[in-house]
Amino acid sequence: MGAIYILWLRELRRYVRSRAQILASLGQPLLYLIALGFGLGPVFQSSGNGSYLQFLAPGVIGMGVLFTSIFSGMGLLWDRQFGFLKETMVAPVPRLSIVVGKTLGGVTIALMQGTLIVVVCLVVGFRPTHWTSVPTAFGYMALIALVFAGLGTAIGSKLQDFQAFQLIMNFLVLPIFFLSGALFPLDHLPKFMGVITDVDPLAYGIDGLRGSLIGRTHFGLLTDMAVLCTVAVVFLSVGSYFFSQIEV
Amino acid sequence: MIRVRNLVKTFGDVVAVNSISFEVPQGEIFAFLGPNGAGKTTTIKMLTTLLRPTSGDVEIDGLDPQHQQHEVRRRFGIVFQDPSLDADLTAEENMELHGILYHVPHRLRIERTEQLLKAFELWERRKEPVKRFSGGMKRRLEIARGLLHTPKILFLDEPTLGLDPQSRNQMWTHVKRLNETEGVTVFLTTHYMDEADRVAQRIAIIDHGRIVAQGSPGELKEQTKSDSLEQAFLALTGSSIRDESAGSLDQMRQFVKGWRR
Numbered sequence: 001m002g003a004i005y006i007l008w009l010r011e012l013r014r015y016v017r018s019r020a021q022i023l024a025s026l027g028q029p030l031l032y033l034i035a036l037g038f039g040l041g042p043v044f045q046s047s048g049n050g051s052y053l054q055f056l057a058p059g060v061i062g063m064g065v066l067f068t069s070i071f072s073g074m075g076l077l078w079d080r081q082f083g084f085l086k087e088t089m090v091a092p093v094p095r096l097s098i099v100v101g102k103t104l105g106g107v108t109i110a111l112m113q114g115t116l117i118v119v120v121c122l123v124v125g126f127r128p129t130h131w132t133s134v135p136t137a138f139g140y141m142a143l144i145a146l147v148f149a150g151l152g153t154a155i156g157s158k159l160q161d162f163q164a165f166q167l168i169m170n171f172l173v174l175p176i177f178f179l180s181g182a183l184f185p186l187d188h189l190p191k192f193m194g195v196i197t198d199v200d201p202l203a204y205g206i207d208g209l210r211g212s213l214i215g216r217t218h219f220g221l222l223t224d225m226a227v228l229c230t231v232a233v234v235f236l237s238v239g240s241y242f243f244s245q246i247e248v
Numbered sequence: 249m250i251r252v253r254n255l256v257k258t259f260g261d262v263v264a265v266n267s268i269s270f271e272v273p274q275g276e277i278f279a280f281l282g283p284n285g286a287g288k289t290t291t292i293k294m295l296t297t298l299l300r301p302t303s304g305d306v307e308i309d310g311l312d313p314q315h316q317q318h319e320v321r322r323r324f325g326i327v328f329q330d331p332s333l334d335a336d337l338t339a340e341e342n343m344e345l346h347g348i349l350y351h352v353p354h355r356l357r358i359e360r361t362e363q364l365l366k367a368f369e370l371w372e373r374r375k376e377p378v379k380r381f382s383g384g385m386k387r388r389l390e391i392a393r394g395l396l397h398t399p400k401i402l403f404l405d406e407p408t409l410g411l412d413p414q415s416r417n418q419m420w421t422h423v424k425r426l427n428e429t430e431g432v433t434v435f436l437t438t439h440y441m442d443e444a445d446r447v448a449q450r451i452a453i454i455d456h457g458r459i460v461a462q463g464s465p466g467e468l469k470e471q472t473k474s475d476s477l478e479q480a481f482l483a484l485t486g487s488s489i490r491d492e493s494a495g496s497l498d499q500m501r502q503f504v505k506g507w508r509r
Contacts, residue, residue, distance in 0.1 A: 006348040014336050017377075083332040090296060091349035092321035248298060 003093040004101035011072060011105025015112065022116070025067070029060045029117045033124045036183065049185065055216070057126035058137075058209035059182025062144060064117040065110045066202055069145040070173055072106030073152015073239065077159050086248045095244045103149045103236065110145035111138065133212040136221075140208035143228040147201050150235030157242035175200075182206050186218040201231045249274045250295065250401060250435060255304035257290050264290045266457035267304065272450075274400065277427055277434040279448035281441070283485055287457040288437045289329065292405050295435070296326055309400050322350060324401040325394030329409065331386055335379035339370055339389050342378060343396055350397035357396070364392040368422055384415030388422065395426060402426075404436040408443060416440070420447050441478040451477075455485045 015022070037053040044052035079085040088098050128134055155168060179193070180202035189197065197203045208224035211217035217224070250272040257265040265287040272278040282288050293299035295306060297313040297320055306313055313320045333342050340361065347357035365371040368388040378386060387407060394402055404423070408416040424447055427434055438444055444451055445465045452462045461468055461484050465477050472483040 002348040002351065006345050010334065010337065010341075010345060013341065014334075017336060082335060083328065083330050084334045086328050086332040087334075087346070088349070090298065090321055090326055091346075092318040092351070093349055 001097075003091070003097040004104065007088075007098055007101030008105040008108065011075075011102060011109055015109040022113070025064070025113065026116060026120055029064055030120055030124070032060050032063070033057065033121065033126075037124065053124065053126055054214050055185070055210070056183065057121040057124075058213050059180070059206050061114055061117050061121065061137075061141065062180065062182055062202060062206040062209055063177050065114045065141050065144045065205075066148050066177060067173070068113040069106050069110035069148040070152040070155075072109060073103070073149045073154070074156040074159070074165075074168070075106075076102075076153065076156030076243070077162065077165065080156075080160075080248075081162065085246070089246065089248045095246075096240060099153060099240045099243045103146070103153060103239070106149035106152070107142060107145040110149070111141055114138075114141045114145075128213045129215050133215075136212035137209050140205055140212060140224070140228070143208070143225070143232060144202065144205035146232040147205070147228060147235055150232060150237075150239040153239030154235060154242050157239065157246050176202050179203070180206050181218065201228065204228050204231075249307070249309055249433065250278075251305075251307040252291075252295070253305040255291070255294065255306060256302045257287075257294060257299065258302045263457050265294070265301075268454065268457070268459045270452050270459060270462060272433055272435060274433055275427070275431045276450060277424070277436070277448050279444040279451045280435065280437045280454065281439075281444055281451060281481060282437075282454035286454045286485075288454060289405060291454070292326075292403055292435075292437065296324060296403055297321055322397065323399055324403055325391075325397065325399040326403040327387070327390045327394050327405065327407050329405045331390065333378045333386060333390060333393075336377055338375050338377055339365065339381070340374040342389065343393055346393045346396050352397050360396055360398070364395055367426070368392045369418075382415075384411050384419070387411060387415070387419060391419070391423065395430070395432070398430070399432065401433040401435060404434065404438075406437055406439065408438060408440060416443065423447065441476065441481055445477040453481060453484050460484050 033053065033056065037056050041052040044055065049055065076085065159165070179196050180200050181197055182202070186194070186197055186203065204219060204224040204227040207217050207219050208221060208228065211221045211224065252271070253269045254267045255265055255269070256263070256267050268291065280288055280291065290299065294301045295308065295313065297317050300314060308320045309323045311320050311323070334345070337345070343361045343365070344357070347361065352360070362371065365374055368391065370385060370389055370392065373381070373385070378389065381389065391404070391407065408419060411419065420443060423434060426432055436448070448465065450462070450464055451468060453460050453468070461471065463471065468480045469475070469477060472480040474480040474483055
């Protein structure tokens with residue numbers, strides 16, 4: 001228990017201390033909301049889809065949670081590079097408690113980041129249709145965070161250096177975001193796009209967020225939850241397994 | 249106490265450690281010397297549960313690192329060749345993290361943190377993030393951290409690498425004092441022969457995975473009819489440079505590792 005707690009606390013301390021980084025990480029969502037929300041708003045509206053800002057906000061929240069959680073998992077890469085990983089590898093605690101603490105820490109900071117982005121959305125003019133379903137939205141944020149903290153841990157355990165980082169960013173993280181339906185509705189997509197979005201776990205996360213915040217869903221809230229839970233279990237297991245195999 | 253018998257580690261066809269045996273009694277400062285790629289780090293990894301021996305026996309305080317991993321880990325502290333602190337956390341937080349990972353009771357942890365940070369002259373800076381520390385301060389903090397859980401054995405893998413003479417001098421003074429006050433066994437590797445000569449009671453020299461000589465600094469000098477330990481070391485291991493063979497050995501290890509994944 002102690003190990004889980006202290007590694008969770010470590011993630012939190014590192015996050016809270018990186019104020020400049022937090023501020024910087026709010027710039028991107030803000031840019032999306034303003035440039036796309038207001039820029040594409042009129043086109044979106046005239047095609048009979050309603051307010052684009054309302055539609056986009058859950059996608060941008062999901063993006064923030066995705067990035068924070070996956071990079072928190074991949075923080076292992078930094079821990080390896082700067083040596084801290086060895087300190088945990090020789091400690092007399094099961095590897096599983098280390099990975100659990102780290103993951104819970106990642107989920108916590110992803111939720112904090114998500115909350116900040118919710119505030120940014122509200123400032124820009126986004127309004128949830130039912131305030132009562134905001135807690136449900138936090139549930140979906142937590143599920144997204146679990147899924148991608150697990151994936152991040154799996155990747156971070158396997159990568160040996162920073163060189164592959166850009167590759168992961170461009171061929172995994174960004175496609176996960178752009179093909180999740182964060183920016184566009186999933187209805188009436190070309191067939192191949194439909195297939196891709198169907199296998200993108202983030203699509204279910206964003207759909208869940210959108211369902212709870214503005215009452216509009218593509219897959220249905222229950223399907224979203226079932227898929228996210230399943231993928232979370234798979235990714236977290238794979239991540240923990242890879243982590244247990246690390247050699248220093 | 250450390251007891252090693254016929255210890256072997258092979259990576260594919262490469263024999264990194266070739267049937268070495270030695271004993272380090274409790275409370276001794278023991279230096280393990282050798283050229284690059286001689287097998288020092290591989291040996292330390294096997295002693296500290298990080299690597300599984302191919303064959304042979306290791307006993308750490310009467311326990312087997314392979315089968316009683318966590319028990320063994322509680323009994324030693326280790327300072328690695330490269331840094332292993334969290335630079336974003338403060339000195340105090342690094343100590344806290346270590347103390348909790350090693351199940352040190354809260355009160356004891358607070359007491360010992362204060363005692364050790366004071367002993368290593370870091371107490372005034374305890375609230376500062378480690379990234380603002382100098383190289384020497386970081387090393388001192390690593391040693392203080394390694395001692396927090398009152399280990400019986402302290403492994404120091406080239407702890408003075410990259411430090412200036414002042415920091416090195418100060419560090420060994422601290423280590424010697426802790427060895428005397430706490431009776432902790434010290435197992436160290438270094439490339440600075442004068443350091444080994446000064447602090448170690450006994451020395452083993454390893455080359456090409458084999459121990460080529462063992463004894464007190466005096467005995468080694470006598471055995472090779474040398475004036476200094478440096479000369480004795482060169483007499484025992486030859487004066488050709490090992491970087492290249494070490495490089496290919498490392499490549500081989502990487503290659504084997506790659507295939508095992």
